[in-house]
Amino acid sequence: MWIDRLLQGLLDTLLMVGVSSLVALLVGVPMAVLLVTSDKGGIFEAPALNRVLGAIVNLFRSIPFLILMVALIPFTRLVVGTTYGVWAAVVPLTIAATPFFARIAEVSLREVDHGLIEAAQAMGCRRWHIVWHVLLPEALPGIVGGFTITLVTLINSSAMAGAIGAGGLGDIAYRYGYQRFDSQIMLTVIVMLVVLVAVIQVGGDRLAKGLNKR
Amino acid sequence: MSQARALKAPTAHSTPALATEQVLRPEVNQAHVRFIGLGKTYPGQAQPALHGIDLNIRRGEIFGIIGRSGAGKSSLLRTINRLEQPSQGRVLIDQVDIAPFDENQLVALRRRIGMIFQHFNLMSAKTVWQNVELPLKVAGVGKPERQRKVRELLELVGLTDKHHVYPAQLSGGQKQRVGIARALVHDPEILLCDEATSALDPETTASILELLRDINARLGLTVVLITHEMAVIRDICHRVVVLERGAVVEQGEVWQVFGAPRHDVTRTLLAPLQARLPASLQGSLRASPSSQSAAVVLRLQLVGEPQLSELFTDLGGTVRLLQGGIETIGEHALGQLILAVRGSPLGTAQLLERARRWAADVEVLGHVD
Numbered sequence: 001m002w003i004d005r006l007l008q009g010l011l012d013t014l015l016m017v018g019v020s021s022l023v024a025l026l027v028g029v030p031m032a033v034l035l036v037t038s039d040k041g042g043i044f045e046a047p048a049l050n051r052v053l054g055a056i057v058n059l060f061r062s063i064p065f066l067i068l069m070v071a072l073i074p075f076t077r078l079v080v081g082t083t084y085g086v087w088a089a090v091v092p093l094t095i096a097a098t099p100f101f102a103r104i105a106e107v108s109l110r111e112v113d114h115g116l117i118e119a120a121q122a123m124g125c126r127r128w129h130i131v132w133h134v135l136l137p138e139a140l141p142g143i144v145g146g147f148t149i150t151l152v153t154l155i156n157s158s159a160m161a162g163a164i165g166a167g168g169l170g171d172i173a174y175r176y177g178y179q180r181f182d183s184q185i186m187l188t189v190i191v192m193l194v195v196l197v198a199v200i201q202v203g204g205d206r207l208a209k210g211l212n213k214r
Numbered sequence: 215m216s217q218a219r220a221l222k223a224p225t226a227h228s229t230p231a232l233a234t235e236q237v238l239r240p241e242v243n244q245a246h247v248r249f250i251g252l253g254k255t256y257p258g259q260a261q262p263a264l265h266g267i268d269l270n271i272r273r274g275e276i277f278g279i280i281g282r283s284g285a286g287k288s289s290l291l292r293t294i295n296r297l298e299q300p301s302q303g304r305v306l307i308d309q310v311d312i313a314p315f316d317e318n319q320l321v322a323l324r325r326r327i328g329m330i331f332q333h334f335n336l337m338s339a340k341t342v343w344q345n346v347e348l349p350l351k352v353a354g355v356g357k358p359e360r361q362r363k364v365r366e367l368l369e370l371v372g373l374t375d376k377h378h379v380y381p382a383q384l385s386g387g388q389k390q391r392v393g394i395a396r397a398l399v400h401d402p403e404i405l406l407c408d409e410a411t412s413a414l415d416p417e418t419t420a421s422i423l424e425l426l427r428d429i430n431a432r433l434g435l436t437v438v439l440i441t442h443e444m445a446v447i448r449d450i451c452h453r454v455v456v457l458e459r460g461a462v463v464e465q466g467e468v469w470q471v472f473g474a475p476r477h478d479v480t481r482t483l484l485a486p487l488q489a490r491l492p493a494s495l496q497g498s499l500r501a502s503p504s505s506q507s508a509a510v511v512l513r514l515q516l517v518g519e520p521q522l523s524e525l526f527t528d529l530g531g532t533v534r535l536l537q538g539g540i541e542t543i544g545e546h547a548l549g550q551l552i553l554a555v556r557g558s559p560l561g562t563a564q565l566l567e568r569a570r571r572w573a574a575d576v577e578v579l580g581h582v583d
Contacts, residue, residue: 123352
């Protein structure tokens with residue numbers, strides 16, 4: 001039944017987006033903290049490290065996802081043992097999403113008023129106290145907003161992953177809708193995607209707003 | 215931790231004994247903070263921000279640092295808790311040079327020195343309670359002690375009903391009270407105030423200054439404050455130093471500096487507090503006398519309570535009082551008089567000289583017909 005197929009597609013999309021965004025969150029936040037704090041005048045000032053990290057982030061961000069996905073095939077095989085299916089898509093999705101999210105989180109962290117860091121130093125905070133008690137909580141609404149954008153971007157990219165047989169809603173829309181001219185399925189998929197994106201966006205916005213006490 | 219005697223001058227601290235142990239039991243009457251040949255030059259700047267600063271700040275006093283913007287006040291203040299690293303010279307706190315301190319020692323030092331800021335610098339994502347609690351939390355103080363201490367300090371600053379409010383919902387004065395509570399939570403021995411009232415309206419400024427004076431008197435801590443407003447110095451400081459282009463141009467007891475300012479910068483800073491001629495007279499003031507019968511207008515700064523009748527007799531002629539008042543700084547009465555002297559047998563120069571016998575500072579404002 002094509003209803004089953006749609007549900008399976010939705011599940012695949014959620015799995016791909018969920019896993020890759022989770023990894024992007026766990027790696028991207030520390031990466032963003034490192035980008036901010038290792039910069040000149042930062043609390044863990046290390047200009048050489050900062051430049052290297054910045055260059056890596058820029059490199060991965062400048063490669064279009066479709067090309068990144070193909071270029072990463074050998075690496076993907078190394079990591080998950082296959083180049084086909086949902087898990088094969090998770091690898092390039094994660095590698096594309098992490099630097100993307102790290103840059104957005106970096107902007108929020110940079111916006112934290114320097115006076116707050118100074119106040120924290122003056123009250124006897126150690127540097128990691130400043131990261132944990134000042135930088136992250138103050139930037140949290142922005143980081144949540146950035147994560148929402150990352151999720152939506154990932155849904156978009158995961159459709160492209162259909163090209164390597166990843167499955168998911170994008171794949172179904174492409175195969176049934178575009179290749180077989182089944183506009184009913186295509187429309188259904190589009191509606192599902194719109195609803196999915198809307199739920200994520202509204203949820204993310206609400207959460208960010210709730211966290212923002214300014 | 216000095217749990218049992220909260221809000222007394224600190225005798226012990228939550229931080230483990232370090233090389234700073236001797237610092238905690240200083241000899242009384244020694245300079246609390248001492249700057250020796252202090253200089254600071256920022257990279258890429260030709261002019262030093264500070265140079266050749268030699269100063270002693272006494273234990274338990276309220277010490278004011280004043281100067282125009284860019285005079286180096288902020289840099290000087292920040293060398294005390296080493297938010298700013300001096301380029302030359304030394305900063306001694308209780309006779310201990312803080313320059314070689316490593317991170318552990320700095321953290322311990324900063325827990326002995328509270329600081330409040332012009333823009334309050336409260337964590338926006340934390341409630342009032344959490345803001346005040348933060349310094350204790352990062353110092354590893356246990357929860358019961360934290361609760362006791364935070365409650366006590368919020369009571370001290372008069373914010374008992376705002377525990378769970380976020381800073382964004384507070385007025386400027388309330389925010390600064392939270393800042394003060396946060397700065398005092400470790401029972402510091404020194405409180406640094408960085409333009410603490412500059413973002414506040416006059417009424418709130420007065421209440422915050424009152425609170426600072428009260429804290430100084432009750433807890434006996436040394437307060438070092440920077441400001442560009444002479445009124446703040448007048449209202450709460452014991453001693454003052456005037457900075458200009460990174461150097462000390464004048465220092466002393468507040469009443470002395472106010473009563474007899476010696477440097478032009480001090481005079482300029484004092485100008486807003488000085489007695490002024492009524493606007494109607496201001497217009498008719500001339501630089502030189504237009505006729506023999508013209509009156510000389512003098513401004514006198516008086517220290518103490520002078521015998522006016524003798525002063526007037528001394529000046530000769532008829533003396534009219536145009537403006538005047540007395541204010542008390544510490545225990546000292548400082549008077550200002552603006553007089554118009556007409557028909558005196560003395561010339562302007564002689565008149566000035568004669569008036570100097572009575573006044574700490576005299577200035578000829580001009581002549582009126």
